[in-house]
Amino acid sequence: MNRLHEKQDDLEAQKEFQVVLDWLTRVDYGAQQSDFRHNRQEGTGQWLLSSNEFQQWRDQPGQLIYCPGIPGAGKTILASIVVDHLCNEYRSDPMSGIAYIYCSFNKQQEQEPRDLLSSLLKQLLQRQTPMPKAIKELYRHHTSERTRPSLGEIRTALSSIMSAFSRLFIVIDALDECRISAGGQRELLSEILSLQKQTHMNLFTTSRSIPDIDNEFKGALRLEIRASADDVHKYLDTNISLLPRVVSKRPDLQQEIKTVIAKSIDGM
DSSP: OHHHHHHHHHHHHHHHHHHHHHHHOOOOHHHHHHHHHHHSOTTTTHHHHTSHHHHHHHHSTTOEEEEEBOTTSOHHHHHHHHHHHHHHHHTTOTTEEEEEEEOOGGGGGGOOHHHHHHHHHHHHHTTOSSOOHHHHHHHHHHHHHTOOOOHHHHHHHHHHHHTTOSEEEEEEEOGGGSOOGGGHHHHHHHHHHHHHHHHOOEEEEEEOOOHHHHHHTTTSEEOOBOOOHHHHHHHHHHHGGGSOHHHHTOHHHHHHHHHHHHHHSTTO
């Protein structure tokens, strides 16, 4: 009988947990991560993971790495590769936290700084059980008042949750696409960099090279993102069979096609 009550209590706690997570934000970057994983060419992006800059960033707590790149260079796909690498590397370690954001021009209504920080909070809470008392109290206060938490409340809650991890990795893709109106982009950067100093998290960012963003990451590790020749060849090797049969019969023509394309993409 006691076991039955314990099971019911566990189910109720799990249900409440999910209700609170959904209340924080409905935005689900996990679905986007799955899409990026499905669409990318297997085996690509290894040049980034094996680079000295990335390994220094990953292995030393409190490091920032800024990865600028031209439009079409593959920044988002590479960010998704980094997320998968971190999840695989630290999945079994409950004291390691991983969260990520994919900014997009097409979803700016979801990209107020408060919403983005709420998403980071939600992702990190999913690795903590039971739910911290402070988060329960925040939820109950605002649901009773029919209000939403302020940016300051989310910041405080996020800082507290972040400090509970011994290692913490945050990946933010396409900072340049974050909502600019009303100072949203600048405010997000200010909040994230402030949290980084407080919690010594490892922050990985991608963006087009824009002076205002570049200036925020002076002194950080820097790794330019460009489409590598190896990645391009892997993609072409896999997809060249889709070309007309005359190509499949001509290995010399296949090699010429791959060489010309690899040279002409110029980092895209």
